[in-house]
Amino acid sequence: MKSILLSVVVIALFTACSGKKYYEPEETSSNIELNKKSMSSSIKSMNKIGATLEDNEIITKKGISSFQLPEGFEFINFTEEGEVIATNYIDKILLGTRERKVKDVVVAAAKRDEKLALIYSNNSMELIDINTDKTLFKEYLPLSLANDTRVANPIFMGSLILFPTLNGKVLILSSATNEVVRNISVDTDSDFKNIISLEVEQKSESLIVANAHKVVAISARDIISKEYDIRDIIIKNGYIYIATVDGNIIKLTPNLEEVAKRKYKYAKFHALAYGNSLYAVESQGFLINISDDFRNDTVYEFSFDNEKRLIAIDNKVYFNSDYITLP
Template sequence: MRYFLISLSAIFLFTACSGKKYFEPEDVSSNIELNKESMSSSITSMNKIGATLDNKKVITAQGISSFELPEKFDFLNVSADGKIIATNYINKILIGNEERIVKDVVVAASLKDNKLALVYSNNTIELIDIKTNKTLYKEYLPISLANDTRITNPYFMGNLILFPTLNGKVIIVSALTNESIRNISVDPDSEFNNIISLNVIDGSQTLIVASPNKVVSISSKEIITKNYEVRDIIVNKEDVYIATIDGQIIKLTPSLVEVTKKKYKYAKIHALGFSDSLYAVESQGYLINLNHDFTDDRIYKFSFDNKERMIAIGNKIYFDSKYITLP
């Protein structure tokens, strides 16, 4: 009987593995120049806008830093005047070369005009004047027990400070009065619902906010919400691009009207990047390139270890201890 159960378990395991589906494009091109550049170390932590390497150098939109963070600190953000903000995930943050003691674990931070906006791991948000060390605003929000690792930073938008919370909300605070003026629920009900992306489209003064399950467009005229299971989201000029868990790549307007979309069967998109056109990295070792209106796509072989960390910033894709510049 014991041997029968072992054999039966093996059959079920084999059936489950053999039934797993993978993205297998029919037409794969090799006509692309993808020169891999080596980094001095591999990625150990990252968020939407940057990463920390094992040797404590950081990756930002400006590329790989020449300096190194102190031990046990990880990159969070870049201040308005170009200073790196980092956290030790215990009781300190780093702003440039200055270490500051904080009251709890900081998971997101932004700095502009001496105003430091913080999001703590217990979902408390705080605004501090770093000149006087005075708390200008603080709010204790419900603790979020389960979070997507893609935590995004507060955003300074004119005279407003947007705090993306860990429980699916955006708290808008006036930088003039230091008071909360609006509370927007993006995704209050899902299990993983922290804000993973927050972008402003300058031309239409529209805020694009995403949780793992929803995308919200916020303008002076309206708030529009759409349900998407988001693998990645980027904004390029006036266009919003989303990759979903079920292999779709979707182009939307600032008001979330779907312009065009394309589905890749069984595809698992790791990251979206943009050069002169849109690129998507697929987990089985492919790079998908789509033209402006998605009427033409090309799929290239792109070998990488899909278990390693990967981040796309602009036209560069960083993975493990290498990176490429999109053509």
């Protein structure tokens, strides 16, 4: 009887495994120079704009740091002056080389001049004058129990301060009055509501906001939204590029008009990167390069451990304890 049950279990497991589908390109090319280099250690934590390594060095758009964060701190942002902002996820943040006590667990932050904008893990927002320690603004929002790890930081935009909340909203604060002038709802119904990307597309001066299930374009004239199950989103050269959970790569204008789309059957994308053109990292060990007009692509073999963290920043892809620079 035991042998019969064992056989049934083995058959069931085999059937389940054999039913899994994976992306398989028709052909691959080796005609690419990836300039692979080693890092001092592997990635410990990351967000949309950077990462912390196991030895406490950090990765940003400037590359790998030549310094280490204090033990227990992890990178979350950097200031306009280039100072690193880090959190210990307990009771402190780091501004450059100065540690500062905070009232709760900081998960996102930004700083301009004397103003420090903080987002706490309990979904409260605070604006502090760092010279006087005075709280200029504080708002408590409903708790968000499930969050995507890609928590977006606040941004300073002209005379406004934008707080991307953990429950799918953006609070727009006047820097002059320190009061909320607008409250934009992106997506408050999904399981993972928090904003994962908040960026200004410079040419159109549109604010592009996304969580895991929706992207919203906000301009002086319109607020436009579209639903996508988003694996990654980047803005480059006046366009928005999205990789979706179901294997699509989509190119959009700043007002969310679809310019082009390519479908990759069963593909699971980890990240988008941009060298001279668009690249997508696929979980089965492939790097897909798509032409600007989306009419052609080239697939390269790209070996990495898809169980470990990987982050793409501009034309660099960091993975395991290595990184590559894309042409």
